[in-house]
Amino acid sequence: MITITLVGTGNVAKHLFDAFLALNNVTVIQVVGRNKKALTHFEKHAPTTTDFKKINPSDVLIIAISDDSINTVSQLFTNYRGLVCHTSGSVPLNDLKSNRKGVFYPLQTFTVGKKIDFKTVPICIEAKNKEDEKLLERLAKTLSKKVYHITSEQRKPLHLAAVFVNNFTNHLYHIGENICTEHKIPFDLLKALIMETAHKIQTLSPKESQTGPAKRNDTRTIEEHLNQIQDKDQYEIYGLLTQSIQKIYGKKL
């Protein structure tokens, strides 16, 4: 049995909590948050407190809060006897001010009210010492089939890559929606394409999957597209991404 204290009441905290609830060999013994109302989600299934002085001992204390606050909040746990870890992709291990420290980073985008199958979520773990790394590995494996040992140095570029494939990709979806709306076309038309684009690279490399006018260096279509675009950002993004693709696949001169 692994006992958990969960610090934080946000999106990641909720998703982790719900996932731990379903397990037999893990118990969340306490959820800690400043905001009493935000604790409502948790209090039916675990003891909660708003008082950081009333935290009970556990094997692993998980700080699932915004990146900016991790350093400050971790200072409250300098003498905590259990393993203290955070869940962030961009905060180094050593930002934690506790003696025993680790990282438990589920590499996924979590949406309020949308259940995630944790079995497929990669969990990136790191700890200051070997024993704690084993403990985190054991915990991660109760949740997911995909557990990776990732150092703070690797986690930085990994988080950067995640921004490209998640945040920036979603922005491209948004641009696609805006173009549709502007021309009274249902955005639904693009949804199967979006799913298939993501599905393709599960088995093919993105380089093999690339298609489109930029790859073919189809300058007529590229020009027609650029001529259509009214929005300055869309125009620049189209131009920059097209050039970047052309460099990879060789612009025919």
Add this chain to the structure above:
Amino acid sequence: MITITLVGTGNVAKHLFDAFLALNNVTVIQVVGRNKKALTHFEKHAPTTTDFKKINPSDVLIIAISDDSINTVSQLFTNYRGLVCHTSGSVPLNDLKSNRKGVFYPLQTFTVGKKIDFKTVPICIEAKNKEDEKLLERLAKTLSKKVYHITSEQRKPLHLAAVFVNNFTNHLYHIGENICTEHKIPFDLLKALIMETAHKIQTLSPKESQTGPAKRNDTRTIEEHLNQIQDKDQYEIYGLLTQSIQKIYGKKL
């Protein structure tokens, strides 16, 4: 029964052919292509020819070839009695030189050897006259549950939007992979995130789905990311997409 002549032997032609094969009320009576070898895929299940003078009459002749050649090839069918249509997202209806003309555009990315469930593929149809539009609608509905009447004027921005959500998104996946490779991180780590990012916008709007440092205006993380990037294209794309996101969600000053 609808009879089909298929002109072209590429990726779209193959996928359409395989999908039609499975239907009872549609028959491909002939497949036409210049390249004899490329006809191999088809000849087990339908008559084929490399001779454009030996084309038999059918209800619908589908030209599934590269955009650049549609206009030229369609000139061979000026007197065709059936409905002549192309499958392109970017070629206007009137580029077809036949008397009866239409567009049968399946909005999907087709990969060699990767089967597609046509039931979920939006098919965008257009025809010069009402009768032909009805015929195309009937044909499209045999394949897909999602049939849309889209004019040439709408198809232009739709194709542009498809480039953003498919070609450009795939390029972001490629950048993500490059960052991983450079730091000896398996690209597999990002695959669940990529699927979930696409899955999210099936039910939420992209605007609601947006997350990340640009949306939060988390300038510290943005700067750390920019400092990490060595590649010029990656740097510019990061900067431009970040600014574009910040404009939407309001940069806190």
